[in-house]
Amino acid sequence: MSSSSEKTLAEIFNSFDSEEALLPVIVQDHLSNEVLMLAYLNRRALEMSVATGRATYWSRSRNEIWVKGESSGNIQRVVEIAYDCDGDSFLYRVEQTGVACHTGERSCFFRIIHSGGLH
Amino acid sequence: MSSSSEKTLAEIFNSFDSEEALLPVIVQDHLSNEVLMLAYLNRRALEMSVATGRATYWSRSRNEIWVKGESSGNIQRVVEIAYDCDGDSFLYRVEQTGVACHTGERSCFFRIIHSGGLH
Numbered sequence: 001m002s003s004s005s006e007k008t009l010a011e012i013f014n015s016f017d018s019e020e021a022l023l024p025v026i027v028q029d030h031l032s033n034e035v036l037m038l039a040y041l042n043r044r045a046l047e048m049s050v051a052t053g054r055a056t057y058w059s060r061s062r063n064e065i066w067v068k069g070e071s072s073g074n075i076q077r078v079v080e081i082a083y084d085c086d087g088d089s090f091l092y093r094v095e096q097t098g099v100a101c102h103t104g105e106r107s108c109f110f111r112i113i114h115s116g117g118l119h
Numbered sequence: 120m121s122s123s124s125e126k127t128l129a130e131i132f133n134s135f136d137s138e139e140a141l142l143p144v145i146v147q148d149h150l151s152n153e154v155l156m157l158a159y160l161n162r163r164a165l166e167m168s169v170a171t172g173r174a175t176y177w178s179r180s181r182n183e184i185w186v187k188g189e190s191s192g193n194i195q196r197v198v199e200i201a202y203d204c205d206g207d208s209f210l211y212r213v214e215q216t217g218v219a220c221h222t223g224e225r226s227c228f229f230r231i232i233h234s235g236g237l238h
Contacts, residue, residue, distance in 0.1 A: 012232050024208075026145050026154055026228075033152030035145055038208040050233050081233040085220050089143075089157040091228040101204050109145075109210040113131050114169050114200040 009050065015087045016043040022058055023088055027100065030079040030093040036100035037108040039068075041090060046081075053078050055094055074098035128169065134206045135162040141177055142207055146219065149198040149212040155219035156227040158187075160209060165200075172197050174213055193217035 055076035059066035069075030076094035174195035178185035188194030
């Protein structure tokens with residue numbers, strides 16, 4: 001996660017095939033590197049995240065733009081945005097206020113289903 | 120990422136609506152917490168990952184089960200598997216041999232498209 005991209009933001013926005021297209025975004029604490037959640041972006045949500053510095057997603061359950069923390073106060077300031085080698089997923093490194101998960105846990109990935117011992 | 124799940128693995132496998140259903144998995148270095156890649160799982164790939172301890176995915180480009188590193192040698196030992204509050208995405212914490220990205224970069228998220236200064 002050290003190189004700069006040669007693509008312009010406009011080109012990145014065009015990674016979305018249409019206004020409705022969704023791509024996944026991994027959300028990571030910029031200091032601890034803890035993975036906080038996985039969400040989805042459409043082009044507009046990515047544009048808003050860049051323009052405002054506030055992590056903004058597409059809510060698949062509510063079917064609308066979702067400014068993270070708008071109702072809960074648990075906002076995420078976008079520190080850095082990366083995208084992957086295939087250009088079809090994103091990584092937001094954020095400064096998390098409060099917790100990321102609606103359950104009250106810091107990370108949405110608090111349920112461990114398998115760990116080390118089996119192999 | 121500290122609690123245990125009360126769900127059984129069999130119940131987790133049933134998070135997949137069908138044999139063909141795909142869910143995203145975030146792949147993270149278990150020591151540094153670096154996010155290495157985002158991939159997709161079907162039920163069989165998750166079962167194989169648990170059974171063998173080798174990270175196994177569904178390749179959407181080749182349309183087949185993909186044992187990571189099988190051809191490149193860049194295998195991933197699965198240290199821990201978590202899933203999120205909604206039960207529709209996974210997190211693999213792995214021990215990465217070599218690099219994760221086919222470009223030769225350690226992480227697939229090596230292209231930074233936006234960083235801090237703008238806000």
